[in-house]
Amino acid sequence: MQKRIISILEIAKKSTITLSELEKVANTLDTYDDFARTVQTLLDEGFIKAVKSHGTNWKGLPNSFRIQKGRVKQPLIEEIQEMQFKVHPVIELRSYFSSSKKKWMEEKPWIVMIDEYLQKNGLPTTFTNSSERSYEIMKDEKWIDEKGGKAILEKINLFDKLKIMKSPDPLMFAINPNKLLSNLRVYKHLIVENKATYSGLIDSLSTTNFTTLIYGSGWKIASSLNQLTKQLGLTDEEKQHEIYYFGDLDYEGISIYFHLYEKYNVILAQCFYEELLRRPFYKGKENHTKNEVAVHHFLHYFSKEDQEMITDMFEENGYYPQEALTQEELHTIWRHMV
Structure with a gap:
């Protein structure tokens, strides 16, 4: 249950969250005592902080909480840092520190494939168009231009290093x-x-x-x-x-x-x-x-x-x-x- 609640905290757009919103995470197999213990653990570990002015419920749980974004993101940041040490040196993952875990998990497989390409081939030494470079890296000539690849390559500060030409001039x-x-x-x-x-x-x-x-x-x-x-x-x-x-x-x-x-x-x-x-x-x-x-x-x-x-x-x-x-x-x- 703790992982489920943390995942809600990670994607929350507001800086606060109510007890009733957290209660929705519990499923029918969870007792309220289990839920209360999990919330208390999250309070003790600094993931959330009680908004005292909003009072407590019958179980003594705060009615609302302030999300401690730094603490919530700490496991994600540690995961990104660990990966940064493993990938090719030209890949920069710093921008993902401020991204959501959802965005990181969506784009991480692409970064793994980019890293595999670079570990095997290094940076390209010749210029080519985006379709050909896209096929070399992903075996998909449309990935860079039509499937979000360019945004990912720019995010990891790699696009300008891949010697990708703009639309070719006439011969x-x-x-x-x-x-x-x-x-x-x-x-x-x-x-x-x-x-x-x-x-x-x-x-x-x-x-x-x-x-x-x-x-x-x-x-x-x-x-x-x-x-x-x-x-x-x-x-x-x-x-x-x-x-x-x-x-x-x-x-x-x-x-x-x-x-x-x-x-x-x-x-x-x-x-x-x-x-x-x-x-x-x-x-x-x-x-x-x-x-x-x-x-x-x-x-x-x-x-x-x-x-x-x-x-x-x-x-x-x-x-x-x-x-x-x-x-x-x-x-x-x-x-x-x-």
Whole structure:
């Protein structure tokens, strides 16, 4: 009975509660003496305090009580504190100290699942849209946007750390009309990471075998690339699309490529990178995060000699920006691709 009464105290919206309201908690198997002893225990343990001005009943029990919210919430706070020590360090549970036990119990299973995801995967290193991140964490692509997930993630100060993009911007690309209107079976597309490279290549688009030149804009491409066929009006499932990627030769560029490879089966535009390796690298990328799996996958496209050059470059905190290739070099390489 004590647990039942405490649960009523926990959800009470007012700071006081009447004896008659507590009496409703008792069921037919409880005697009034049992009920009276329970109320007295709650008084003794500080969960409630008698409002003396309201008098007592025939059994000597106060007619109303002031709820001692701090004492009532103490077990809940201790439970939350205990869980805080167990979950991944980026999860912050402090906001639940002021929540009701009902809210805590409703949302605790979600926090457990979030913790399991983080313990296994850590914080994401790449950006994606909310639907994909929702599916990764909960196996439910609608949880974040439509089922209250965003509010929970914000409450535990995690939403901004999950690299979730807002609604994707439209995909930015230039079109080769000769290829778009040729009713091809396979359409080829080239993504370049930076604006300068995009501007350097756009004039030669019509002389290539490619239908589009796409401006990737760093990680933005990760959430907007799925709009390509719709924006082109080439949604026929019989049409095939080969998408190539050329980015900076650094840890960030490799991670972007690998993400696109896993998600869209994007092809590495290897010939551009091979040309980059024929010149000195730049220095100054000490703080980029290395994705071991992505780098290992990237290296397997190159000869042993080139692999060693790339490895040595990274050991010296080096990198190759796309801009290391001149406009003429970019044009020549692209015109000879596939």
